[in-house]
Amino acid sequence: MRPIRHFADRPHVAIVDPCSAAGYDLPDIEAGGLGGTEATVLRISAALGASFDITHFQHGRSVEQRSIAGRLCPLGDRGPTGDFDALVVINRWKVAVALRRRYPGTAVFLWLHVYPGRHNRKMGTALKEAGITVICVSLTHERYLETFLNAAAMPRSVVIYNPLNDALQPDGTPRDPCRLLFASSPHKGLAEVFAQFATLRAQVPDLTLAVADPGYLRWECGPVPEGVTFLGALSHPALMEHLRRALCLFYPQTTFAETFGLILAEANAVGTPVLVHGALGANAEIVADRNQHVDGHDPAQILARIQAWRRTAPRVRSNPAFRLSSVAQKWADLLSSAVAVQDHLEVQS
The missing domain is CATH 3.40.50.2000 (Glycogen Phosphorylase B;)
Structure with missing residues (x-):
């Protein structure tokens, strides 16, 4: 007792x-x-x-x-x-x-x-x-x-x-319309993201993809497309700076289901849109704005959304409950x- x-x-x-x-x-x-x-x-x-x-x-x-x-x-x-x-x-x-x-x-x-x-x-x-x-x-x-x-x-x-940290807010950092960011462990669909990016870049050749890998799990992701750079394991403040600068968090993979997906919420908290496959795991709950959802199996949808965001960046915000x-x-x-x-x-x- x-x-x-x-x-x-x-x-x-x-x-x-x-x-x-x-x-x-x-x-x-x-x-x-x-x-x-x-x-x-x-x-x-x-x-x-x-x-x-x-x-x-x-x-x-x-x-x-x-x-x-x-x-x-x-x-x-x-x-x-x-x-x-x-x-x-x-x-x-x-x-x-x-x-x-x-x-x-x-x-x-x-x-x-x-x-x-x-x-x-x-x-x-x-x-x-x-x-x-x-x-x-x-x-x-x-x-x-x-x-x-x-x-x-x-x-x-x-x-x-x-x-989410209460202090995470948009701060007016200029966005690079050519820069996409993937910021998760590679087992969370990075091989598929590489293929999606390669297809997208064939239509928009000035796009780049930065990959921030926390480094706690080694994972085979196949050939690395042109235009990809690896940032390695970043401090949290450095990762948030990369998020602020990116056109979007590029996460249209269709295989790894998140139970929450903290990086998705953090991206929206700093004002960065998330290109996400809506019909997977908790994606649609954490990123409630359907304008940020695509069918990750449809390259035309991904291309259309990226082209639209390069013209006009969407306004996004985080859920106060997070x-x-x-x-x-x-x-x-x-x-x-x-x-x-x-x-x-x-x-x-």
């Missing part, structure tokens, strides 16, 4: 990341090369730090340290140790279920950032029986999970978006509610 918390204490929250290849901290966002999931975990943790005492357990971390995002600890063989009011597990449902057995009096959440594959069909029943709440990162993500698991096996779920201040409040409400329920049960027992 957990000790009864004093009213003035900040609730203790453990965030368990069994998927990370190495430890990570806030400076890694600015340095570049950090995945969107890890960056989201750190941003949310830093925003909640005044109200919650957060400890991270990260797979691949070897040294404990303090951070604005909380205490950063190695994930040992037995997982987190200590008294916590809530446990948040990144992606691994079996880890969440194991922790529920180990900490029966603690609120446990599964923070899902991926679409589960066929071998995970048992997860719904296991999570539901364990009383674990699943946090999805978009409504599209949640609907997929409901269909994948079927209604009878669907555990309790909530949707909390990944966060802003860090809004997202952090939803997290605070969720965790506070869970802690209040657990405290009530402790008193009752």
Whole structure:
């Protein structure tokens, strides 16, 4: 049984990341090369730090340290140790279920950032029986999970978006009408984007494509078309500068479904349009403006949209619900509610 918390204490929250290849901290966002999931975990943790005492357990971390995002600890063989009011597990449902057995009096959440594959069909029943709440990162993500698991096996779920920095705004940077940008890991459809760009450039030969690859995954993408330059892993401020200068974020690939797609939201936040295949993953939810949607299988649509944007750049904006201040409040409400329920049960027992 957990000790009864004093009213003035900040609730203790453990965030368990069994998927990370190495430890990570806030400076890694600015340095570049950090995945969107890890960056989201750190941003949310830093925003909640005044109200919650957060400890991270990260797979691949070897040294404990303090951070604005909380205490950063190695994930040992037995997982987190200590008294916590809530446990948040990144992606691994079996880890969440194991922790529920180990900490029966603690609120446990599964923070899902991926679409589960066929071998995970048992997860719904296991999570539901364990009383674990699943946090999805978009409504599209949640609907997929409901269909994948079927209604009878669907555990309790909530949707909390990944966060955009509140300060991201258009700043009047001139756009280069010849410059397109792809800014994702290459496994997210870069081979297809190369083919789409080569077809497009045959019609508009002065176009270029800059590729910002965070570098955390090597992926074979085939021949590189003429007009492509590689930027490598960029710091977050540098990436935003490239976004501001580009005609658009060029992302009409049709194969990799995003559960959220933070770079899509960031592009719109700085006023840059996104050329995106609307009928895939959460694209249509995150980029709600249909003028930014194309059929990625149709080269004529892609060409027509690029030509139109070269003549007149569209005005775009981000969804206020994606802003860090809004997202952090939803997290605070969720965790506070869970802690209040657990405290009530402790008193009752």
